[in-house]
Amino acid sequence: METNMSRQQMTGAKMIVQALKDQGVDTVFGYPGGAVLPIYDEIFLQNDIRHYLVRHEQGAVHMAEGYARSTGKPGVVLVTSGPGATNAVTGLTDALMDSIPIVVLTGQVPTFMIGNDAFQEADTVGITRPCTKHNWLVKDTNDLSGVIHQAFHVAKHGRPGPVLVDIPKDVQFANGTYTAPEDAPTKHYQPKTKGDADRIEELVELIEAAERPIFYTGGGVINSGDAATAALREFVDGTGFPITSTLMGLGAYPANGKHWLGMLGMHGLYEANLAMHGCDLMINVGARFDDRITGRLQDFSPNSKKVHIDIDPSSINKVIHVDVPIIGDVSEVLAEALALWKARGSKTNAPKLSDWWHQINDWKKVNCLAYTQAEGAKTIKPQHALVRLEELTKDHPKRYITTEVGQHQMWAAQYLGFNEPNRWMTSGGLGTMGYGFPASIGVQVAHPDALVINVAGEASWLMNMQELGTVSQYRLPVKQFILNNERLGMVRQWQELLHGERYSHSWSESLPDFVKLAEAFGMKGIMVSDPADLDDALMEMINYDGPVVFDCLVEKHENCFPMIPSGEPHNSMLLGENVDTSTAIKEGGAVLV
Numbered sequence: 001m002e003t004n005m006s007r008q009q010m011t012g013a014k015m016i017v018q019a020l021k022d023q024g025v026d027t028v029f030g031y032p033g034g035a036v037l038p039i040y041d042e043i044f045l046q047n048d049i050r051h052y053l054v055r056h057e058q059g060a061v062h063m064a065e066g067y068a069r070s071t072g073k074p075g076v077v078l079v080t081s082g083p084g085a086t087n088a089v090t091g092l093t094d095a096l097m098d099s100i101p102i103v104v105l106t107g108q109v110p111t112f113m114i115g116n117d118a119f120q121e122a123d124t125v126g127i128t129r130p131c132t133k134h135n136w137l138v139k140d141t142n143d144l145s146g147v148i149h150q151a152f153h154v155a156k157h158g159r160p161g162p163v164l165v166d167i168p169k170d171v172q173f174a175n176g177t178y179t180a181p182e183d184a185p186t187k188h189y190q191p192k193t194k195g196d197a198d199r200i201e202e203l204v205e206l207i208e209a210a211e212r213p214i215f216y217t218g219g220g221v222i223n224s225g226d227a228a229t230a231a232l233r234e235f236v237d238g239t240g241f242p243i244t245s246t247l248m249g250l251g252a253y254p255a256n257g258k259h260w261l262g263m264l265g266m267h268g269l270y271e272a273n274l275a276m277h278g279c280d281l282m283i284n285v286g287a288r289f290d291d292r293i294t295g296r297l298q299d300f301s302p303n304s305k306k307v308h309i310d311i312d313p314s315s316i317n318k319v320i321h322v323d324v325p326i327i328g329d330v331s332e333v334l335a336e337a338l339a340l341w342k343a344r345g346s347k348t349n350a351p352k353l354s355d356w357w358h359q360i361n362d363w364k365k366v367n368c369l370a371y372t373q374a375e376g377a378k379t380i381k382p383q384h385a386l387v388r389l390e391e392l393t394k395d396h397p398k399r400y401i402t403t404e405v406g407q408h409q410m411w412a413a414q415y416l417g418f419n420e421p422n423r424w425m426t427s428g429g430l431g432t433m434g435y436g437f438p439a440s441i442g443v444q445v446a447h448p449d450a451l452v453i454n455v456a457g458e459a460s461w462l463m464n465m466q467e468l469g470t471v472s473q474y475r476l477p478v479k480q481f482i483l484n485n486e487r488l489g490m491v492r493q494w495q496e497l498l499h500g501e502r503y504s505h506s507w508s509e510s511l512p513d514f515v516k517l518a519e520a521f522g523m524k525g526i527m528v529s530d531p532a533d534l535d536d537a538l539m540e541m542i543n544y545d546g547p548v549v550f551d552c553l554v555e556k557h558e559n560c561f562p563m564i565p566s567g568e569p570h571n572s573m574l575l576g577e578n579v580d581t582s583t584a585i586k587e588g589g590a591v592l593v
Contacts, residue, residue, distance in 0.1 A: 064091070273562070
């Protein structure tokens, strides 16, 4: 790598590649076009940065998201002007909703042509302003390297998120002065990371007195890094408090930990939702009170003191008014609170906490994820498919799971266990169908020796199926595990339960032969429909040293339970027909199917 680059003259295109190297970038996902050809020429002339040619710019951004989420480093995307940039908008919005740090570099028409409706011109900065954390249009080559360094700083610091730098073609050709990272103007963006001491003391006092406490954690814990997950685990195990999580927070506390209640929310576990409803102290760590968690706002944990730890001030009191707001980085705030709690004697209200656990353990007896895979049945239940996937892969030292969006996503969250952070990549806030396949590619690129499995539904997977070309070109051994019910499963479920069984356009009559499709791209295709063949087929997928498309034909009309109907409180859940509801009715007051 070149050193002492500050004040050296170089072209804008060379400047971009040098800035990426100085930021430690080793991977870029992109698609060339006229407005970025100078940059691609510089990529051709070096060997430090690997470029992966995608088949669609949306796929490039999701790949960068998978890379970022699984490594903790920003993902980088390079696309051309006009449609190249507009095709990236869905991925940018997805990353913004889920706080994923990515840096997108877009080409733009030359500065003197901006505003003239030139070929492949779009107002990229205007279009992406609502779906990025920040964006820039660089009109002077002398500013270019400094802006790129700023972009990485903004993407990584505070609440992580996507940023975009729009670079006109003439700026890429022109010469300018390179600015090294340490000389870039980044001091103006220094988010508050240390929590207020008085607020932290209030939190510790509430912990000492709480009778029915719960930790409610989100993706912010994982974004904060290993120190945050370590502090969270020590705090939970030290206090003995129960802990639940959003979809994005899975893995921050281990699923095999004794205080784990499972995911909460619309398709969360019975015991997690009732504990949230009945708690008297809720400690929100790095979550944003999204609607899939809160349900009916006025009935959300109605009798609790609420604490919210978040680095984003705009998230505090945005949805739910809290009693103790603590603005700061999760790792720092938890470390400070943990140290103070220990210094004061590591006290909790042990008798009341014991009673609380007794209640929670009674709720657990409901076994809300119960289903029946009848012996000798010829149809695979989707829950069974994921139970078997979990059993056969849970001990793999390098297992990473991505998902598409829909029923399969919720079943994966319910039946797969994550004991480490950064092993679960899914689209939470935006709910982007088509996310999982390219995200799995990004994860596999970042972890070449890992077992990377994308749990998919056939409809969602088809949205970015063109990335089979990327998988084939780079021979990435990623596994596509498609739960194929020939339906838009979650849409069909809502139509059944909430729209009078009027199944308006929630199925497809023209699905491809997924095995032949895989083979057409030079990879292995597997199809299984009989439960008796499932384990052998799964082992074939797991052990194959190349890419696999696995078509698992499952029960077409299975519903995903538990389910809190939209706008209902946590103690109003729909439970499946195989759940023993006798205890549930008495203790939870739940609405049952």
